[in-house]
Amino acid sequence: MFHVKQSEQASPNDDFGMDTPLARELADLSSRRRALEGVTVEFTGPTRVFTVSNQKGGVGKTTTTVNVASALASLGAQVLVIDLDPQGNASTALSIPHSADVLSVYDVLINGTALADVVQVSPEHPNLRCAPSTIHLAGxxxxxxxxxxxxxxxxRALETYLKTxxxxxxxxxxxxxxxxxxxxAFTAASEVxxxxQAEYYALEGLSQLLGSIQMIQQHLNPELHLSTILLTMFDGRTRLAQQVADEVRNHFPDQVLDTVIPRSVRVSEAPSFGQSVIAYDGTSAGAIAYQEAAVEIASRTQGKEN
Known part of the structure; x- marks a missing residue:
């Protein structure tokens, strides 16, 4: 269970008196930053296990994984990221060594190595841990x-790990x-x-993924359900992005987060420095959006369980 308390949000006009688009944008970011500073989250109850998935590439899947994980860790949660992608991008973004000679998720899946033996603490935050991927996972x-x-x-490896x-x-x-x-991943998780990405083919890829989830529910994991959808790479200046957002919200009103992740240079730059955008530039628009998404995920979980 997640308990969220949030201070009263400051007025967007507190810091900037000029009525220009740039001034309004800066005022909005300032207000949102102050609102996040007043948020406290208490994590209790059973472990939540999410699998971040989309059969369509290039939608910000790994970026979302590491940034939401980092944001939750900064809120006080004990977070474990499991990098199940052979490319190892999540490991890279969290500065986790994942060369060929490092014990990894491959050893867990193929050799029966204990998950605790491969998990490493990210230098980004003491609450943030990662089970890395290596090139061996490709096979x-x-x-x-x-x-x-x-x-x-x-x-089974995760269940054993969580006991201790x-x-x-x-x-x-x-x-x-x-x-x-x-x-x-689907059999290990309870939530998808x-x-x-707010673009034309978004719903086509989503329908394919929903079919896969239904198959897993029927044959392997009846507890699996779609709990969260996050719109990424959102460009509010385009009519198409807004149309896609409206259509997704109409189809999945209870799953789509109110928060959207804007296109952001800072979000794209952060992995090259071995960091999430939360650590790289926590005051940027992308970092603020991911922190808001993390708070919203916590709030929605609380609402479901109460």
């Missing part, structure tokens, strides 16, 4: 075929395909978190 799809209970390898390592939130970053790695 895991083929090797998993011969494994006993191949769809449940991650779930108190964790508030687990976020699993998936590859952009429905193979055995993604199926392992889908980032959607």
């Amino acid at each position: 895991a799809e083929i090797e998993l075929v011969a494994q006993v209970a191949r769809e449940f390898r991650l779930r 390592h108190p964790t508030d939130v687990v976020i699993i970053d998936c590859p952009p395909s429905l193979g055995l790695l993604t199926i392992n 978190f889908i980032p959607i």
Whole structure:
């Protein structure tokens, strides 16, 4: 359960008197920053396990994973990121070593290594941990075929880990395909978190993913459900972005977050410095949006459980 308290939001006109688009934008960011400073979150209850997935590439899936994880850690949550994408981008963004000789999720899935033996603490925040991916994970799809209970390898490893390592939130970053790695993520999680780019093909990719979720529900994990949709790379200046947002909200009114993630140079730059945008530039528009998304996720969870 997440308990959220938020101070009264400051007026957007407190700092900037000039009525220009730039002044209004700066005033809005200033107001939102102050509002976030007044937020406190108490994390209690069972661990929440999210799998961040979208079969369409380039929608901000890994970016969303690391930034929401970092934002939740900064709010006081004990967070574990599981990097299940062979590209290892989440590991890179959190400054987690993931060279070929490092123990990784591959060893957990294929060799039965304990998850606790591969998890590393991110230098970004003491509450933020990551089970890294390495290049070996690229071959895991083929090797998993011969494994006993191949769809449940991650779930069993995670259940064992959580018995001795108190964790508030687990976020699993998936590859952009429905193979055995993604199926392992779906069976280990209870909630699906889908980032959607506000562009023309967004709903087409979403419908394919919903079919995959339904299949997993029927055959492997009846507890799995779509809980969260986040609009990413949003350009409010275009009519198309707003149309896509409206259509997604009409189809999924209870799952789509009110927060949208704008297109942001800072968000794109941060991974090259081995950081989330929260650590790289916490006052930027992208960082503020991801922090607001994290608070909203916490608030919505609380609302569902009360």
